Amino acid sequence: MTTTDLNNISTTYSPNDVEAKWYKTWEDGKYFKPKPGKTGESYCIIMPPPNVTGILHAGHALDVTTQDTLIRWKRMKGYETLWLPGMDHAGIATQSVVEKKVQKEEGKTRNDYTREEFLEKIWKWKEEYGGIIAKQQRVMGASPDWDYSMFTMDPEANEAVRKVFVQLYNEGLIYQSDYIINWDPVLQSAISDAEVEHQEVQGAFYHLTYKVKDSDVLLEIATTRPETLLGDTAVAVNPNDERFAHLIGKKAIVPICNREIPIIGDEHVDIEVGTGCLKVTPGHDFNDFEIGRRHNLEIINIINKDGTLNDLGLEFKGMACKTARNHIVEKLKDLGQFVKQEDHVHSVGHGDRSKAIIEPMVSKQWFLDVQDMAGVAVDGVEKGETTFYPKQWENTYFSWLKEPRNWCISRQLWWGHQIPVFYCGDCDHNWASEIDETKCAKCSSENIKQDPDVLDTWFSSGLWPMTTLGWPNKERMEERGYDKFFPTTCLVTGFDIIFFWVARMMMMTHKISGKKPFKDIYIHALVRDKQGRKMSKSLNNGIDPLDMVEQYGADAFRFTLAAGSGYNRGLNLDPERIGGYRNFINKIWNAFRFISPFLANAKAELPKDLDQQEKWIISELNSVTKEMNSSMEEYRYDDSCSAIYSFVYDKFCSWFIELSKNILHGDDKAAMERRASVLKYCYKDIVALLHPFTPFITEELWGYLKEEDDKLLIVHDYPEFNEELDYAKDQDFMNKFIEVITSIRNLRSSLNIKPKEEVNVSLFSDQEDLVEFFKASKHGFADLAKVKDLKVLPKSAQRPEKAVMKAMTHTEAFLILDGAIDLTEQIQKLEKDLGKTNKEIEKLDKKLSNEKFISNAKPEVIDKVKSEHAELSEKVKSINESLKNFKS
RNA sequence: GGGCGUGUAGCUCAGUGGGAGAGCGCUGCCCUUACAAGGCAGAUGUCGCAGGUUCAAUCCCUGCCACGCCCACCA
Numbered sequence: 028m029t030t031t032d033l034n035n036i037s038t039t040y041s042p043n044d045v046e047a048k049w050y051k052t053w054e055d056g057k058y059f060k061p062k063p064g065k066t067g068e069s070y071c072i073i074m075p076p077p078n079v080t081g082i083l084h085a086g087h088a089l090d091v092t093t094q095d096t097l098i099r100w101k102r103m104k105g106y107e108t109l110w111l112p113g114m115d116h117a118g119i120a121t122q123s124v125v126e127k128k129v130q131k132e133e134g135k136t137r138n139d140y141t142r143e144e145f146l147e148k149i150w151k152w153k154e155e156y157g158g159i160i161a162k163q164q165r166v167m168g169a170s171p172d173w174d175y176s177m178f179t180m181d182p183e184a185n186e187a188v189r190k191v192f193v194q195l196y197n198e199g200l201i202y203q204s205d206y207i208i209n210w211d212p213v214l215q216s217a218i219s220d221a222e223v224e225h226q227e228v229q230g231a232f233y234h235l236t237y238k239v240k241d242s243d244v245l246l247e248i249a250t251t252r253p254e255t256l257l258g259d260t261a262v263a264v265n266p267n268d269e270r271f272a273h274l275i276g277k278k279a280i281v282p283i284c285n286r287e288i289p290i291i292g293d294e295h296v297d298i299e300v301g302t303g304c305l306k307v308t309p310g311h312d313f314n315d316f317e318i319g320r321r322h323n324l325e326i327i328n329i330i331n332k333d334g335t336l337n338d339l340g341l342e343f344k345g346m347a348c349k350t351a352r353n354h355i356v357e358k359l360k361d362l363g364q365f366v367k368q369e370d371h372v373h374s375v376g377h378g379d380r381s382k383a384i385i386e387p388m389v390s391k392q393w394f395l396d397v398q399d400m401a402g403v404a405v406d407g408v409e410k411g412e413t414t415f416y417p418k419q420w421e422n423t424y425f426s427w428l429k430e431p432r433n434w435c436i437s438r439q440l441w442w443g444h445q446i447p448v449f450y451c452g453d454c455d456h457n458w459a460s461e462i463d464e465t466k467c468a469k470c471s472s473e474n475i476k477q478d479p480d481v482l483d484t485w486f487s488s489g490l491w492p493m494t495t496l497g498w499p500n501k502e503r504m505e506e507r508g509y510d511k512f513f514p515t516t517c518l519v520t521g522f523d524i525i526f527f528w529v530a531r532m533m534m535m536t537h538k539i540s541g542k543k544p545f546k547d548i549y550i551h552a553l554v555r556d557k558q559g560r561k562m563s564k565s566l567n568n569g570i571d572p573l574d575m576v577e578q579y580g581a582d583a584f585r586f587t588l589a590a591g592s593g594y595n596r597g598l599n600l601d602p603e604r605i606g607g608y609r610n611f612i613n614k615i616w617n618a619f620r621f622i623s624p625f626l627a628n629a630k631a632e633l634p635k636d637l638d639q640q641e642k643w644i645i646s647e648l649n650s651v652t653k654e655m656n657s658s659m660e661e662y663r664y665d666d667s668c669s670a671i672y673s674f675v676y677d678k679f680c681s682w683f684i685e686l687s688k689n690i691l692h693g694d695d696k697a698a699m700e701r702r703a704s705v706l707k708y709c710y711k712d713i714v715a716l717l718h719p720f721t722p723f724i725t726e727e728l729w730g731y732l733k734e735e736d737d738k739l740l741i742v743h744d745y746p747e748f749n750e751e752l753d754y755a756k757d758q759d760f761m762n763k764f765i766e767v768i769t770s771i772r773n774l775r776s777s778l779n780i781k782p783k784e785e786v787n788v789s790l791f792s793d794q795e796d797l798v799e800f801f802k803a804s805k806h807g808f809a810d811l812a813k814v815k816d817l818k819v820l821p822k823s824a825q826r827p828e829k830a831v832m833k834a835m836t837h838t839e840a841f842l843i844l845d846g847a848i849d850l851t852e853q854i855q856k857l858e859k860d861l862g863k864t865n866k867e868i869e870k871l872d873k874k875l876s877n878e879k880f881i882s883n884a885k886p887e888v889i890d891k892v893k894s895e896h897a898e899l900s901e902k903v904k905s906i907n908e909s910l911k912n913f914k915s
Numbered sequence: 916g917g918g919c920g921u922g923u924a925g926c927u928c929a930g931u932g933g934g935a936g937a938g939c940g941c942u943g944c945c946c947u948u949a950c951a952a953g954g955c956a957g958a959u960g961u962c963g964c965a966g967g968u969u970c971a972a973u974c975c976c977u978g979c980c981a982c983g984c985c986c987a988c989c990a
Contacts, residue, residue: 037952038949040952312990388931523984525985590938593929596983599926599927603940610953611952614949614953618950624949743943772956776955783947867934874933876969877971878972879970884971892934
């Protein structure tokens with residue numbers, strides 16, 4: 028397509044073909060690969076790998092946008108950039124979606140298959156969804172080096188995981204222990220503390236009585252879970268509680284099962300809460316477990332893996348806890364050991380995947396001792412080796428790491444890295460190994476088996492920055508540039524996984540490599556619907572990125588997401604806003620359609636002999652360039668977007684293009700060529716500045732703007748601030764010019780003068796250079812406010828008799844009237860303006876007459892107030908005189 | 916209970932110790948040859964409430980109210 032064709036085509040930009048075309052060009056041309064740039068420095072972002080649980084949602088779109096914008100920006104600035112893509116196996120989450128699918132389609136559970144068979148089904152799922160995700164990322168314009176793609180279950184990742192596991196195991200940091208864990212009866216696996224959601228639930232306090240052995244005393248005990256009494260191994264009271272202290276050391280008798288249990292004293296028991304007596308069930312309550320440890324109590328497990336009562340449940344065996352609860356209450360009533368029941372709201376843990384009520388249960392699990400690692404991770408941030416943007420998120424990070432609990436890393440799942448610990452069936456030897464063992468390391472027996480559990484997903488995620496760069500294999504590290512890119516530059520992620528992921532990467536990566544994995548951590552907002560609600564399937568308020576791209580184009584969608592990203596924690600996404608920015612993209616397209624016929628007359632360089640309008644726009648462009656670079660440095664995408672948005676709309680299109688029409692169509696060939704050159708210069712910078720945000724349309728337009736030997740925009744230099752292009756005086760003139768034009772338009776509008784109708788205007792000002800500027804801008808007044816006859820006079824000159832006026836601090840504008848009109852409305856307007864201005868002057872007067880203000884305020888503030896006062900007084904003077912004339 | 920955060924125009928949100936802002940929406944006029952996905956002009960606020968610090972508070976401090984999120988024990 029040639030530039031002339033452009034003017035024959037639609038006035039609306041259609042993104043779809045353009046986007047596909049450029050993505051292919053970039054990808055085929057290997058533009059996403061890291062290449063040494065002019066800074067000689069590297070810049071690396073490891074993409075937080077999306078879960079392969081399903082297709083991408085709006086949150087991922089934000090992830091892609093914020094990272095791709097950074098990468099493209101740094102790439103253009105001349106860094107050797109690597110954005111490393113990947114996907115996460117997301118153990119529990121993925122296994123459960125596949126289990127659900129199998130249940131739905133085949134009516135089977137995973138136990139109807141062998142481990143190998145079922146894993147094959149998950150792998151199939153992974154292939155399908157992994158492909159969709161990568162396609163979605165491409166549609167968004169993501170520019171990672173796809174050749175680096177990794178999956179958290181790749182053999183390379185497994186190698187890293189096993190090496191680290193073995194090291195930590197041999198150091199004694201990984202240990203096996205009977206511990207109370209969160210048991211998810213639906214997933215039938217332990218889950219970590221972080222995977223438990225606490226929800227307020229309407230329950231009840233059940234008051235029961237326990238008999239004290241060899242005594243008539245009845246202990247009244249309040250509990251929310253009477254069914255666990257079958258697992259009670261003590262009754263605890265506070266040793267300082269006068270009511271019960273004398274009973275410590277005696278025995279109580281558990282109702283129904285009639286087991287004798289000790290009455291113990293423990294400070295944990297709150298005298299005020301409940302009845303002051305606590306039944307202790309170390310097998311099924313976190314606090315009770317701790318009490319049990321302190322007092323060496325027996326642990327009794329009464330619950331099966333599926334959440335029903337086991338053999339110890341007596342006649343309630345096989346019942347779900349909730350059912351058993353009701354039956355046991357009935358039984359207690361029969362026994363006369365039930366006192367009362369009170370409504371009680373309390374929080375109950377639910378699995379964040381399965382939504383099942385979590386049963387605290389004691390079982391043998393693998394743990395990682397994180398006490399030392401957590402301290403180091405805290406140090407890294409406190410000493411500034413790693414910085415959070417926005418800084419407030421450090422608190423969230425610290426709050427977890429400063430009181431870490433050892434991490435339960437084993438999961439009773441199939442989908443994940445199997446724990447590399449081997450057990451010998453003959454000699455009881457067990458050991459951790461980096462390779463798949465075939466015989467016992469001690470007795471050479473081949474009767475060995477590997478631990479069936481898998482590792483928590485976050486174990487492999489914690490190593491991700493190293494794994495992806497080839498660690499621990501020397502050759503891979505060389506090939507993938509480990510030394511160049513590690514530690515990485517920036518991690519971009521959401522605040523919801525600061526605990527899960529960020530903290531773990533900081534701990535594990537440092538433990539293994541001795542280095543913190545990133546310099547910066549940018550925490551972006553979570554995407555919500557326009558009402559600020561989380562997007563969820565149940566609310567059906569999700570926004571599908573592909574829909575948005577199809578409807579508005581990837582550029583508009585990206586710009587919307589970027590414009591909404593700064594230091595905020597929520598981004599309320601309303602498709603209407605995307606529509607608004609789609610209009611902006613279209614504006615860019617049409618501004619180019621205006622410029623394109625003149626490109627042939629434009630020179631490649633910025634001309635030296637700029638006129639005042641040109642100096643103004645170059646100055647403004649220079650400012651926006653500075654603003655965009657500095658705000659991006661601090662991850663203020665919102666500031667960058669609003670800076671370029673208002674420059675393009677409010678400066679370049681509304682004023683500079685409008686002021687250029689006359690020159691471009693005029694007789695002065697030199698001026699025309701100069702203006703065409705400036706337009707081209709500006710537009711090249713505009714598309715370059717915008718490219719990281721809206722890569723497609725900018726690359727498309729660049730094709731028409733670039734010089735023959737220019738490279739593609741994706742690797743072109745990003746504009747930088749240039750001190751020499753600062754023309755403050757021209758900016759000041761133009762701002763005043765704009766103010767005057769707006770005033771004239773305002774007067775026209777208030778008189779209902781038709782847009783095409785010409786008017787005569789007289790301007791009065793005592794600023795000589797401004798007067799000269801206005802005189803020289805005659806064409807501007809004609810083009811932008813349809814001024815036929817313009818007079819620019821000093822304020823000493825006579826004011827026109829029949830006219831309406833508007834006063835500015837620097838200039839009075841009079842619109843001359845032909846016939847008589849009713850001035851009442853105009854007088855009202857002037858009086859309103861006068862009132863407002865006088866109020867402002869009063870405020871300033873008050874300040875200036877305040878001695879304390881004069882003595883305490885900074886001199887520049889005082890100067891400013893004084894000059895404002897003078898300007899406003901001038902304006903008041905102008906208005907007053909006109910009012911006098913109008914009224915006479 | 917602990918922590919973090921929020922409360923600014925109808926909506927979504929920036930913002931700063933010294934003149935209250937943007938986008939969208941709204942009102943009026945215009946199909947002016949880049950753009951009606953447009954142009955021009957315009958209206959809109961006790962900056963949550965109450966105190967305090969300061970010459971000066973939307974901004975800093977304290978308390979209160981409302982809301983959101985996170986962590987953590989509640990038997």
